[in-house]
Amino acid sequence: MKRDLFSDEHELFRDQFRRFAEKEIEPKIAGWNARGMSDRETWKRCGEAGFLGANQPEEYGGSGGDFLYDAIIMEELARIRAHALMISLHSDICLPYILAYGSEEQKKRFLPGAIAGEILTGIAMTEPGTGSDLAAVQTRAIRNGDHYVINGSKTFISNGQIGDLFIVVAKTDPDAVPPHRGISLILVEADREGFVRGRRLPKIGLKGQDTSELFFENCRVPVSNLLGKEGQGFGMLMEKLQQERLCIGVASIASCRRSLEDTIAYVKERKAFGQPVAHFQNTQFKLAELATEIEVGQAFVDKLLVQHVRGESIVTGVSMAKWWTTELQKRLTSTCVQLHGGYGFMEEYPISMDYADAAVQSIYAGTNEIMKRIIAKDMGLG
């Protein structure tokens, strides 16, 4: 179905990015998936071409476009299965914290380099002992004169090995009541003493994504690296997680389209009982249902995109979209594997990777259970 949220300029941008991605990104994906991470050179190329700053202000080196430009990048990366290159983590999840809450000095220090692809970013919330319950983080940043001394462990951190700058969620007041009032966000450069990278964690899917442990061992960071105000980190996270969840919805639907397209091509080709698998009514009904659900999901995500660009609150809507689109993706990839028969279980066929990659979509950026809690709260259910 025709989508009506993009202007001619957006479509032109999509063509440009698609050409760039086919030349500079697609040939490298298999290598990244084998190695478990992307490479700095490609990030630099993306920065030089202006693709890390499409939605960032011009004064820091961006192009000043709206969020739809970045949504286009997400869709195009999903189309070619370039999960390893986490541009949306960098541009749409991490940089907005600096832009919204950073001091002018911090913005000047970090944003131009980040937009140029020279300073790669990550966000370190999750710890071995806590993920969903963010207020329970144990990492501490205790003030000592002009510095914070950070101690603690983080896990599952995207861009953990390749990143240069991390937004670290830590307790500056471990005794605060309620506990979330003790949380602050601190910018930590990876070359600081006491910042230690742990293992890059082997995973069942998203093989090219760099997901790692990080440790802070008496890591001294100047107070000038505090993002926003002390004790207000939790509120900042709740605010910025909305865009993160929208990114998941956008990428989920785009990934569903790719999986469906590949499956349609496969069932037309593959024969059983003397006819293409596409001719069985079961195949037709299943694929017709999934195609319908993709359009329903796309309409919902597009509506949220428009509202988000207008600056409207999308807290409940984006929580609905996050759980719904990711559950669709899991169901869709499972059905598509089934329609591929045994070949769907072979790594040689991308649908097998799609199935494994989909599993985490309902887990990160707030699990789907947490999304339903947010929706229920909005319904007055406690």
Ligand SMILES: Cc1cc2nc3c(=O)[nH]c(=O)nc-3n(C[C@H](O)[C@H](O)[C@H](O)COP(=O)(O)OP(=O)(O)OC[C@H]3O[C@@H](n4cnc5c(N)ncnc54)[C@H](O)[C@@H]3O)c2cc1C
């Ligand atoms: C590939 C990958 C990349 C990631 N990247 C990052 C990153 O860059 N930065 C970062 O900080 N984190 C990252 N994460 C971590 C991710 O955000 C967490 O895994 C997620 O928030 C869930 O936390 P948890 O794993 O501790 O699960 P838990 O919180 O232990 O949850 C376990 C189960 O309990 C359920 N549950 C928990 N609380 C409730 C409740 N109140 N009601 C009902 N059910 C509940 C959950 O939904 C889940 O099903 C990443 C994770 C993965 C797998």
